[in-house]
Amino acid sequence: MRVAVVTESFLPRVNGVTNSVCRVLEHLERRGHEALIIAPGPGPEAYAGFPVTVVPGVGLPGYNSFVLGLPTKAVERRLREFAPDVVHLASPVALGAAGARAARKMGVPSVAVFQTDLAGFARRYGFRGTDKTIWSWLRHVHRQAARTLVPSSATYKQLDERGFPGLAMWRRGVDAERFQPSRRSEALRRELAPNGEVLVGFVGRLASEKRVELLACLADVPNVKLVVVGEGPAEKKLRSMLPDAAFLGFLDGQRLAEAYASLDVFVHTGPDETFCQAVQEAMASGLPVVAPAAGGPVDLVTPEETGLLFEPNDMDALRACVVRLAEDAELRTRWGAASRLSVEHRSWTAVGDELLRHYAEVCREHAPRSGPQLPVPAARLARVYEFGGDGQKAAAA
Template sequence: MRIALVAEQFLPHVNGVTHSVIRVLEYLRDRGHEAMVIAPSYEKTMFLGSVDQVDGVRIERIPSLPLAGYPEVRVASCTVNRMQRILNRFAPDVVHVASPFILGWQAIQAASGLGLPCVAVYQTDVPGYAARYGAGVLEKGMWSHVRAMHNTATLTLAPSTASISQLHEHGVRRVRMWRRGVDTERFRPERRDHAWRERVGGGRRIVGYVGRLAPEKQVADLVVLDSLPDTRVVVIGSGPEKDALRALLPNAHFEGFLSGTELATAMASLDVFVHPGEHETFCQTIQEAMACAVPVVAVGRGGPLDLVDSSRNGWLYRPGDTESLRERVRDLVGDDAKRLAFARTAHRTVQPRTWSAVCDQLMEHYERAVRVNARLTRPHRTDVGTR
């Protein structure tokens, strides 16, 4: 198949959307499919129509501007006509739109106008983020936009039961489940590094967070852990709240942004992984921690509900109940036998969730989108009003 992937964010900026697109590209290449990526420009790709490549895959860059207050995130836009010209040149069988909002919406409209099957991957709770950034008044309008985008697409893929329910509640139709894979070769317990643990923990139990340091991640909630006895909080990541969090968590260790083997080593060297963000549609870092045999304490909302089996591979706590967060973490750092039992179960839980298996399912969704698109675009179809 020929797949055009449209990404709101892409390399060199690394986040969950970028990571998923890269893994899909690797799978498509290894299986002999052809792909291209349409993505925002960055510092070295700022010129109109500039093109570069990643592992032989053509990247068409769209002019972009930095997001106010978060310059690492770029906002790209082009006309629907220009998007159609790009797609026509490549002639894809399917258009895959990763976490659409602006550029992705232009791609969905372009694909619809060309009669191309379009798979829209719901990956970011942008309306929920708006409230965290003090723009809650925009949430209703943003959901209207999300509904229009995804109902124009041929199929929507969502990563968790919670996100599927959320989309249905807001009137999005034709939604299917597509979870994320985990790299069990990179993320594995054998990477646990005692020298790293001594350097950052000094013999104490290490409770770690990995991710962006931004309001929607609610990292400030970890203040309740900063004074736990014989425990050190380790924060791995970067973002606009870095300086404020350093002041709020004076006893924590801030390791900065890590990737690749360095990230896997740090993850495997934790005793407990924590994630307090309430707007996760999936939460890939939870799977990566589990692959490293690290039990998880996460908020009981959104994607973590599917990943954390409370009292078996970790604990869930009620949204907003930071005292429960503290108690759940204290329970695990203070009980070696329980923590190790949870760790073994966590490791076993994620072993079948390889990217290969997950992308096999994605190919089935592509094929389903081709069939659904043929039905929706049939000249004398009987479901004219449903799209």
């Protein structure tokens, strides 16, 4: 199968969209498919052995680390040259809209992945009164796709109520080999908590929409040491608000896995997450989780079994949840073990094969019922039908 991935964000920028796209590309390579990436530049020339076409990008006002790809004519030209079987639209806004439009002109189905609460993002950055316009535009973009994949039940309900068609669930995978309790580092713990404090940590982008400043309510909790992993535009302000917290900066690879596993409690503060991969990685690392009762964490955290949910933005409730876990080591151990069990089966291999089934289904649905009414090359359809239900090439009869 030939898959064109049009993504609003890609390397070297690291965020939820980029990470998901990278895991999808790695899975396509493992399964023997062909892929093309179209992304805002600057960026790499290739990833997972697949070529990357970069288009001009512009940083958002007040948040230049987020680059918006410009929908140039190169998008359609490159897609026609590649001749994909399906177009994957990763969190489509502007560049993704161009990809969706080009796919329709070519008679190729597209699968859109809804991953960013753009309206909530805009509100956090002071763009008031934009909700209606943003939702109208996103609905227009997603209506051009054959299917919209959503990461959580909360997002599914939100989009369904707003009239988005063709919705289906597709949750994120987690690398349970990389993120696991055995990565715990006693050396790191001694460095961060020399007096045996309970390590309570946050991992994520340090930005307004993450509401990391809510952690200030934990600053004077006895025997608790705050740990913050990540970077972003709010870092300077947060360092001032949390002078006793340990800021570890941006971490990836094994250093990130070690940081997760060395914590005792994981706290997420942002209420606008469509999924929240950081929560899932913390759970794979064997941690009990405290998170808002909103968005993606509602599906991930089972209250009184793997962690606790608090009313969004309620600092008193957040503090009470953390105090309860900080004072009960046995509860932390029990819920942390349950967290690990609840997510360790969600490998990117399983999730990737589920995505391939979505691709195959929209290609079958898009095929002409009789005669060549749709401009779908017969050779392209033949390629699609070579693949079985699990996304792998079917054995020859």
